[in-house]
Amino acid sequence: MIDIVIDITLLAFLAITSVAIVRMTNLFAIVMLFGIFSLLSAGLFVVMDAPDVAFTEAAVGAGISTVLMLATLALVKRPQKPYYGEAPQSHRAWLPLIVVAVTGSALVYGTWDIPGFGAPDAPAQSHVARYYIENTMQETGVPNIVTAVLASYRGFDTLGEVTVIFTAAVAVLLLIGGKRSKPAVKTNKKGEQDEA
Amino acid sequence: MFITALLAILVTMGLALARALAGPTTYDRIAAVNMFGTKTVLLIAVLAFFTGRSDLLDIALVYALINFIGVVAALKLVTQGNFHCPDCNESEARQGESK
Structure with missing residues (x-):
């Protein structure tokens, strides 16, 4: 029971972090959120009884790649240039929405045949x-x-x-x-x- | 008791995440990420006792070390402006760009 609560909470945090990463323009904050994202997924791996995978995720995702991203950030300029404000709108916004919705429902449909966790x-x-x-x-x-x-x-x-x-x-x-x-x-x- | 501790840790994780999302200054975000890493370590430690798997404690220790290294790297970047040259900080680099 408590496992389900932890799973749902961690997954909700993952979703919030991903949306924030997509919508933010401050690159330093995005790198920090990447660190939080990978700590969250490592915690999820631990909850799913895969401590060795969590080990790798923490070492590579939260440790090395954060440092590498920061090193990259030090070589380029800090703020992200606003792209969508300047670029001409060459296509309508509903087309990618439909593509994403169809792909997402196909993936959800595919999960119905996956056997249960630890079956x-x-x-x-x-x-x-x-x-x-x-x-x-x-x-x-x-x-x-x-x-x-x-x-x-x-x-x-x-x-x-x-x-x-x-x-x-x-x-x-x-x-x-x-x-x-x-x-x-x-x-x-x-x-x-x-x-x- | 473990369940209460787990729920409290999850609530604190949420608060730290909110600070990382909202934090107006860079240091707010660094402190939030550091705190989030600490909460992950605590979550894993409590889970280790809750499920009776004491080998998870090693993972928690590694997380603590990695968290420390990451925060030191972030702080070094913020103070110096770069990793490769400790003498030239970011303000000087910006001055050079304008010339």
């Missing part, structure tokens, strides 16, 4: 999960089944993912942390200090 006859529970639950310990010796699947059964796949993440990290470090050519906005004194 024992769901395909996720009945297909191959039993094999891993029974044989993981003998075949790999890893006590955590998720870790065994990620690091042993799918080891090459994980290696590829780690390579992608490593490449992305190197690229980001080169972009925001590497030696930069001095922008023209600095005064001469500052430029000399930087060169020295």
